[in-house]
Amino acid sequence: MLRTILTDGTVTTGERTINKEQAAIVRRIFEELGAGHSARAICGRLTDDAIEGPRHILANRNT
Numbered sequence: 001m002l003r004t005i006l007t008d009g010t011v012t013t014g015e016r017t018i019n020k021e022q023a024a025i026v027r028r029i030f031e032e033l034g035a036g037h038s039a040r041a042i043c044g045r046l047t048d049d050a051i052e053g054p055r056h057i058l059a060n061r062n063t
Contacts, residue, residue, distance in 0.1 A: 025051060
């Protein structure tokens with residue numbers, strides 16, 4: 001979320017912005033799910049490609 005101080009001193013409530021890098025990963029996951037791949041297989045490929053999870057750790061193949 002992006003908050004901005006307006007000219008009258010108030011703060012916006014939080015404008016949402018799309019993180020393009022994260023969005024590409026989310027699209028990839030849904031495309032692979034749609035192609036019939038299991039969550040475990042997708043997780044393995046994300047790990048192979050060194051894509052970190054939301055807590056900035058690589059996924060475990062046993063996830």
